[in-house]
Amino acid sequence: MYKRTLVTAILAAAFSVPSLADINADLQNICTIVKNNDKSELRKKMKKVRDDYNLKLGDVYEGISCEGLSLIRYAMLNSADDAGEYMVKSMSRSDLQKTEKDGSTVEQWAEANGHLKSATGLALVDRLNAN
Secondary structure, X not given: OHXXXXXXXXXXXXXXOOOHHHHHHHOOOHHHHHXXXXXXXXXXXXXXXXXXXXXXXXXXXXXXXXXXXXXXXXXXXXXXXXXXXXXXXXXXXXXXXXXXXXXXXXXXXXXXXXOOOOHHHHHHHHHHHOO
């Protein structure tokens, strides 16, 4: 009896926790969505991730790279301001202030690369300076 209960508990736990492969599959085309500036599809994708995995954009942001860039940097580089502004507004200020792999923040990168005056850059500055 004890073994059956233990096996049932282990199987239940294994199938109730979504696997890393599942979330990777769900986020597979997020770079294309951002590049195409498809805010609606990005919103749907992030809602699915939130509903299925109880994760927000800030929780998965660091693990996503599009051509070597973070999602917001990639949005700025591709003039995808609708998607970029959505991401900026969806993330916490503390997540937006984190240094990225190259040692600079999104704001520092945007300023150094001439993207701070874009709609995404302006939304980023507004978000970081909000009280």
